[in-house]
Amino acid sequence: MTGTNTDMATAITTSEDPTPFGWLTTADHKRVGRLYIVSAIIMLLVGVLLDVIVRIDLTSGTDFVVLDGDSFGQLFALSRETLVLLFLIPIFLGFSMYIVPLQIGAGNLAFPRAAAASYWVWLVSAGVLFGAYIGNGGPYGGNSDLVDLHMLAVGGLVVGLLIGAVVIGATAMTMRSPGLYMDTTPPYSWSALVTASMLVVSLPVLLGQLVILYVDHRYGRVFLGGNFGIWERIDWLYRAPQLFMYSVPVLGIASEVVLASAKRRVFEPLAMYFTIGLLGLFGFGAWANFAITNEGSDIIDGAEGIVLVAMYGGALLAITGLLALIGLALVQTLMQNRKVPEITTSLLASLGAGKFLLTGALCGFIGAAVDWLEIGDRGNLGNAQLRMTTWVTGQQSVMIYGAGLLGVLAAVHWWAPKIWGRQLNELLGKLNFLVIAGGAFLASVGPFLSGLLTDQPDFVYQDPSMTSIYSNLVDDSGAEGLSALGLVGTLIVLSGVALLLLNMFVSITLKKGMEATDDPWSGQSPEWLLSSPPAMGQLAELQDLSSGTPLLDIAEAEEAASNG
Template identity: 25%
Template sequence: MSGEAQTSWLGRLNIDSLSIWRAIENPSVSEFVGAGAALVAIFGGIGALVLITWLRAWGTLWRDWLTSTDHKKIGVMYCVLALVMLLRGVIEGVVMRTQQAFGMGGGFLAPEHFSELFSTHGTIMIFFVAMPFIIGITNYVMPLQLGARDMSFPVLNQISLALTATGAALVMISLVLGEFATGGWTNYPPYTGKDFQPGPGPDYWIWAIVLSGLGTTLTGINFAVTLYKERAPGMTLFRMPIFCWTVLCASIVMIFALPPLTLAALMLAADRYLDFHFFTNDLGGNMMNYVNLFWLFGHPEVYLLVIPAYGVFSEVVPTFSGKRLYGYNSMVYATMAIAVLSFCVWLHHFFTMGQSANVNIAFGIASMAIAVPTGVKIYNWVATMYRARIRMTVPMIYATGFFFLFTIGGLTGVMLANPVISYQVHNTLFLVAHFHNVLIPGVLFGIFAGYHFWFPKVFGFRLEERWGKRAACLWVVGFCFTFLPLYALGLMGMPRRSVMWDDPAFQPFMWLALVGALTILSAVTALGIQLWVSVRNRAATACPLGDPWNGRTLEWSIPSPPPPYNFAQVPQVRTRDDFTDAKATGRAYQPLSAYEDIEMPRNTAIGMIVLIGSTLLGLALIFWIWWLAIVSVGVMLTALIGRTFWLNTTYTIPAEEIARDHQAWLAEVHAAQRITRAEETQAANRGRAALELPQGVSV
């Protein structure tokens, strides 16, 4: 291998790799911030372990969660991972805004440290917050909406989660050991090549991305096959809830757009480890191909995130408007159009790289064209709400914020799709404002809307409304203060990723943005308080009967939380929004004539073996500990292959048990008070909705 001489059995890992040691040796504010983060990571981890031990929860955790192949459990674990990483990402954002607010002529962070911050912030927010959150919600909701018992490949699902968690773990470990890349979330060579950054930073990025990217590709395959093969009888493609359609589009992106990223990262790894010349300055390398490959992934990626968020809004808006979705077919076609178009626009991320105007024009036009199907969607949502009896619950607050703010973000996107404008504002804060403007109101608000909407399905009690509304309003306001000033700063010419600046005219906008960032921090705090309050008062908001919002799709037709097998009998679907139809025509909550045994996949520890093995593999590659790399690959392969010799992978839930639970639940449902929408947020709402049809509107 290239580089320094190998002396230790720990590769290039030594005492100087510890960020805390660096802070002791070389004290400065910047190093203390880094060491503080490392301490938070260490004590956070230890704290979690102590808490689990104190609660004597290890057995439960292992049996009911870590080794579970249940799509619902896996979905929840994805969301927990995303929430933890969200906390770190938001704090990093606030630190960066603080640095820039005081950044005239200096600030308190060292430039290297600031670069590390924006690199981890971007990487975490995209790969370890937005993606796991979307995947987690989908994992939970999609099989329920399809009337399926589980995903097509439950064990693969567990392995995907393990690989995603590996990536997140590597990024967290980089706080303590070594340092993360400083090349931004895009990690462009040649700056990240070994000539300029021989240290472990870019390697952390590479292996976090490659390993978690593999997990995401496998997830995409799982989603797509589940959608094709596991739909309940009668559920044709055009009877699927829109959320499932959006998941199909997202899985297309996961299957086809992740390979370019994996390839780009592996080619960069070949350059760094094996002295290849893909992206180097000399001997025929071409770093522009990296940019090309990265955005071949990068552009579809934003649609991977935002299309399922559209799907969430397409469920939330009809439910809280009490009407069916306006323009279902046009919604489907718009979604598919966006999915395909998203593969035709990647060059707009590098208009200024030097290709001819004709190339730029072609991609500019394609980029603007995406605004058309997106416009169709906004129109459909607004038309759904038109003349409806809208309930302004927390998800609807997020949806409303989304309509206004996302439209602004989309329009600035159309501006940026014009190469002439893009040349002017290239690499300025205008761009930063734009993509936060689509990602926060688009993706994050969609995620939060889904979190509030489906939380009662997952845990059997509703989230507290008042703190939810506070958090939602703080998010909207905080977003506006943080990012709208950045448009102005960008137009004034401030480059992105600047650790410092020297134009006094920037100062007022910087203060505004800092106020906004602190508001967002308080929004996150409000979400935390809401969760705490909700868990404490869960008896008062319990809705175990399963239908707190007068829901329209199959997931609301079963108890909350659902049993492991989801449906006592696989439902027979007759129409779109089948549960609404079932409630209107009296098909819902009917006793079953006969129950059958249900076969479900057994628990397996394979996911945990992959998690530990691939984390060690990542660390071994990052720190050149070759023996450990070989051992960890060997252990994982042995476990995976060994498992294939084991054919007894399912267990049977007896029909009597299913009958007992189902009949008990049905009896409760029939005895329960039917709740009108006016009482929706009160304690009386235990999840049995009264039939309410808006006048003049058919179901």
């Protein structure tokens, strides 16, 4: 592979319509990727805002603060759906659609029109989802027709995301440059393939169950028990261990950024691919599903408890292994070259995201072990199991706000030159890192402690209008202060998201950001061979790409030549 491939890669085989109509009809992976990324960040803002409202209500031990019983349940569900189905999954899908073809030397995605269809199905379904909630639908909603519509909308979102996952998977498997084998693929492309494969085998489980829930809710409500049996059967999608699966690309991004910053290869590439794959496998959460595990029986008892503990333990080992591998590259640079790598926002955010991932796995392991071993009589004598308390909310905050959002921050700063042709403001970026990391820490530590110390419930799966969640059935007293801590953290996360959007607006839309060179970070992977940004339209394929680190190969060859 030589650098002259840039000429080849910038040759356009089909051009794109630059007008707004062109964006509507585009089948260019770069445009569809951008649409996904920007839409998902906007959805994130909405999701965090909804989470703030939910958390305001948790600050009172006895009363609802701003909502009533029905709307609390609906907003709780919507906030989770927004953060996962409208932010976490699609944003990494968007990055994958943009970056994977560039990294593997392909001219476009395997099925570019299907990728565009994926985005539009997802977007329309998102609109229908919000419409259903606005009309008093959704789980715990009062309008049964719109409850049905909510299920259709979630089904539409899943179908849209699934199409995208199939396109990414097929692209990574079949569109690689002829000389680029799977074991030399850049780590982000590998993580995208792992995520896509795991989405393909987990999201449809929800789809199959949604069909049954829809039929039963629509016709007779024989076993569903009205609107109150829906959420408990679909919420596995928004909890750990499933959340680990959505975070696999974070490991890919961290590997790209850290190795490029260290200007080194990973010590053992196969171990890197293996650990990334393992996290995907351990993130398969469909089995830990209320609807499957005998309709609400205690899955923590017996063999299932062992499996859950083992899965969290495996995820913990996988993340530790990968962080150790890429961390070693940084240490080697420090020790051997006596050179401190440039501290960029992407590097900080990657390391921070890795740390949060590790925390998420550790907390999952501890929580599952405590429940399984019934430490502190969890599950007995009226003590709630940790998985039923806000311990779960803490995990969600770690995984979504910590690992997920910091991973996005790293990716946006790292690939902004390649996506928009401009670098984001680094000073604002570093401030952004501090704000998001601090917010995510507080947003998670409050619920963790309130779940552990006060048994504050994650959610009450019953009719809110009958039980008045926070006054009769569940005593939340004692958790108010800790909930307030979580609320403050979420507000800080919200300001972090606003800061990210501001940085993007100023640097990209107002064009105040530094115009990017082709390879501003001294990157290793093939996308840095291309111009920043690559021209719109389908690029010619890189025919003789045989390495996932062509730029490092060139640098090493030059260094070897200069050394004699």
